Amino acid sequence: MIDFDLLRHEPERLQAELKKRFITDIDLAELTRLDEERRSSIAKLEAQQAEHKKQSESIAVQRGLKRAGSIKKAKKLAIEIKDLERAAQDATQAFIKIAALLPNLSHESVPAGKTSVDNRVEAVHGEQPHFDFPVKPHWQLAEQLGGLDSKRGARLAGSRFHYIQGDLVYLQFALLRFAMDELTQHGFVPMLTPVMVKEEALYGAGTFPIDTSEVYKLESDPLYLTGTSEIALLNYHAHETIEVEESPQRFMGYSTNFRREAGAYGKDIKGLIRQHQFDKLELFIFVSQEQSWDFFEKELLTICEGLMLKLGLHFRRVTLSSGDLPRKFQKTYDLETWLPSEQRYLETHSISHAGDFQARRLGIKYKTATGQRRYVHTLNATGFAFSRMPVVILENFQQADGRVKIPEVLQPYLHNRALLGQK
RNA sequence: GGAGAGGUGGGUGAGCGGUUGAAACCGCAGCUCUCGAAAAGCUGUAUGCCCUUUACGGGCAUCGUGGGUUCGAAUCCCACCCUCUCCGCCA
Numbered sequence: 001m002i003d004f005d006l007l008r009h010e011p012e013r014l015q016a017e018l019k020k021r022f023i024t025d026i027d028l029a030e031l032t033r034l035d036e037e038r039r040s041s042i043a044k045l046e047a048q049q050a051e052h053k054k055q056s057e058s059i060a061v062q063r064g065l066k067r068a069g070s071i072k073k074a075k076k077l078a079i080e081i082k083d084l085e086r087a088a089q090d091a092t093q094a095f096i097k098i099a100a101l102l103p104n105l106s107h108e109s110v111p112a113g114k115t116s117v118d119n120r121v122e123a124v125h126g127e128q129p130h131f132d133f134p135v136k137p138h139w140q141l142a143e144q145l146g147g148l149d150s151k152r153g154a155r156l157a158g159s160r161f162h163y164i165q166g167d168l169v170y171l172q173f174a175l176l177r178f179a180m181d182e183l184t185q186h187g188f189v190p191m192l193t194p195v196m197v198k199e200e201a202l203y204g205a206g207t208f209p210i211d212t213s214e215v216y217k218l219e220s221d222p223l224y225l226t227g228t229s230e231i232a233l234l235n236y237h238a239h240e241t242i243e244v245e246e247s248p249q250r251f252m253g254y255s256t257n258f259r260r261e262a263g264a265y266g267k268d269i270k271g272l273i274r275q276h277q278f279d280k281l282e283l284f285i286f287v288s289q290e291q292s293w294d295f296f297e298k299e300l301l302t303i304c305e306g307l308m309l310k311l312g313l314h315f316r317r318v319t320l321s322s323g324d325l326p327r328k329f330q331k332t333y334d335l336e337t338w339l340p341s342e343q344r345y346l347e348t349h350s351i352s353h354a355g356d357f358q359a360r361r362l363g364i365k366y367k368t369a370t371g372q373r374r375y376v377h378t379l380n381a382t383g384f385a386f387s388r389m390p391v392v393i394l395e396n397f398q399q400a401d402g403r404v405k406i407p408e409v410l411q412p413y414l415h416n417r418a419l420l421g422q423k
Numbered sequence: 424g425g426a427g428a429g430g431u432g433g434g435u436g437a438g439c440g441g442u443u444g445a446a447a448c449c450g451c452a453g454c455u456c457u458c459g460a461a462a463a464g465c466u467g468u469a470u471g472c473c474c475u476u477u478a479c480g481g482g483c484a485u486c487g488u489g490g491g492u493u494c495g496a497a498u499c500c501c502a503c504c505c506u507c508u509c510c511g512c513c514a
Binding site: 039042043045046047049050052053055056057058059060061067070071072073074075076077078363371373 | 441442452470471472473474482483484493494495
């Protein structure tokens with residue numbers, strides 16, 4: 001949710017934002033009209049309520065005829081108020097229905113552009129690996145290691161479901177432990193979060209009402225399966241005034257995530273890149289408005305990239321263009337890691353700044369030194385997604401014999417082995 | 424899933440149809456006292472929204488949530504949610 005004062009005082013800024021993001025499903029003039037309608041209906045209602053309140057209070061101290069007269073008047077007012085209440089409610093609903101589609105204000109550093117083609121490459125890290133043998137795709141390596149059984153996964157639950165076993169499982173938990181040990185040093189508190197949540201939680205995060213088709217809904221209870229623990233981590237502080245002045249609150253949430261991948265028919269069908277279910281370590285930060293951009297651009301980036309550098313992977317960082325940027329965010333960096341089998345970079349991380357957009361919806365505030373109440377800023381970032389990390393590790397560290405070198409920093413978490421596939 | 428108890432402001436906790444947004448105590452903040460502190464005293468201390476170019480201003484709403492009864496509800500009725508106790512089930 002954005003600050004509605006913008007709509008009243010700087011509609012041109014909103015108009016520019018819609019244009020920058022190539023959003024065409026919002027009519028600002030109509031929205032402004034609905035806002036005025038809503039506010040005037042509230043004014044009418046409240047004036048009547050004030051009158052009614054005065055009448056009721058006088059009844060308490062009146063006797064006899066005077067009292068009877070007042071009751072009659074108050075009765076009439078009460079009936080009118082019922083109608084006015086309904087009108088105000090309807091007007092507010094009509095307004096919110098459209099207003100909830102409004103995007104966040106993108107940061108000025110976000111490049112204008114319609115699609116991912118316009119994403120801006122900010123940095124390239126590490127060396128592109130060279131192979132003197134034909135490289136194999138990750139799913140082939142994984143099958144060879146006995147770590148991936150997609151056939152049985154599909155038989156059980158359909159396409160994009162897999163059994164993951166043996167060394168691939170050990171690899172996931174090695175990555176997890178490595179990341180947690182590193183992140184603990186940066187003040188992140190580990191969390192295991194619910195993966196089923198109420199509708200309000202998804203609305204608060206900004207997933208709803210925009211991206212409803214990505215989310216699994218339970219049939220027998222009014223609950224949804226989350227596609228990221230960002231939802232649960234953000235909602236941890238819903239409707240609270242919290243302490244962030246000293247330093248940002250940092251959480252790392254580990255959860256299984258569920259995604260319908262409704263718009264991805266036929267895309268990345270083979271292997272682990274795009275699954276309906278995968279585990280992820282997600283970072284979430286509540287931070288003051290004063291500190292948020294510094295923390296985002298300096299600390300958070302360094303932390304996320306640091307993990308990848310220690311693994312020795314070749315990756316680059318891009319800024320999502322305005323058209324590619326999710327509506328709820330002000331800025332998003334993706335880390336894209338080299339995928340040798342396809343000779344391209346694969347998105348493995350997403351690091352986003354939501355400004356106060358989510359905090360507004362969920363009423364998450366902090367008090368400044370002067371006692372002022374302000375909305376917090378929220379940041380989220382991928383720690384490791386265990387769908388895509390095994391993919392890039394298998395491919396980048398593969399050997400001619402199909403075995404896979406284990407990055408040195410992970411070896412302590414794998415009984416000091418040097419190779420996956422080693423007996 | 425069954426039976427019972429309960430959900431009031433930062434906390435404890437009163438109120439159970441009428442000037443109650445809500446006693447009291449604690450906590451917190453400011454002031455007085457003090458060289459400072461403690462103690463004591465005084466003052467203040469919820470949130471959201473609407474209006475007026477905005478003032479230490481006015482109004483409305485909020486006592487788990489949503490409805491209902493009533494001129495009037497924290498107080499009565501209904502539904503739901505949550506917490507606790509007991510039973511059942513289960514990791």
